[in-house]
Amino acid sequence: MTELVIFDCDGVLVDSEPISIRIDVEMFAEVGVTVSEQEVIDRFVGRSPELLAQAVEEQLGHPPPAGWEERGERRLRRAFEAELQPVGGIREALDRISLPVCVASSSPPERLRFKLELTGLYERFAGRIFSATEVANGKPAPDLFLHAARRMGVDPGACVVVEDSHYGVLAARAAGMDVLGYAGGVISADALAGPRTIVFDDMRSLPGLLS
Secondary structure, three states: OOOEEEEOOEOOOEOOHHHHHHHHHHHHHHOOOOOOHHHHHHHHOOOOOHHHHHHHHHHHOOOOOOOHHHHHHHHHHHHHHHHOOEOOOHHHHHHHOOOOEEEEEOOOHHHHHHHHHHOOOHHHHOOOEEEHHHOOOOOOOOHHHHHHHHHHOOOHHHEEEEEOOHHHHHHHHHOOOEEEEEOOOOOOHHHHOOOOEEEEOOHHHHHHHHO
């Protein structure tokens, strides 16, 4: 029996992935590194933001210029303020889910709150929002989902994770949790498919899948 639904944030609750991917490509280009949107999707979606700076350093052979990460963060926040919306159908789905819910995301806490407040979803999860900054290893390691289950007082085997990224579904499986893989965003259904996973592409079907 499911006792807890753990939601990823980006691409599951808020439709942030297309915006973030576009800004990532722009920030790579600013330091002379050419990457495609598909490369960003394959390498970084679902993972901790620090990995971008590490990738730039590997490409350049030295750290990015001073202030580069801060400029990227400001550019991203402006884009979110102008464009960010909830994932289609998520409000209706949440209204129909009676199980306990929480959020477990690779984003840092302040960015998580910013995005959830912008989209009017913060109060639905307040006090039950967990960030990869709270654990030793981010996705695809299971640490974050195990941490969320522990904080919520639920056995991992009684949790279902709603994820939209390849690295996220790997983390959930490693934590011994069932997965509902949302393929209505930037990640293909094939990249989400695997053991203990049901792939779906319409958030309005989520309550039925949980029942």
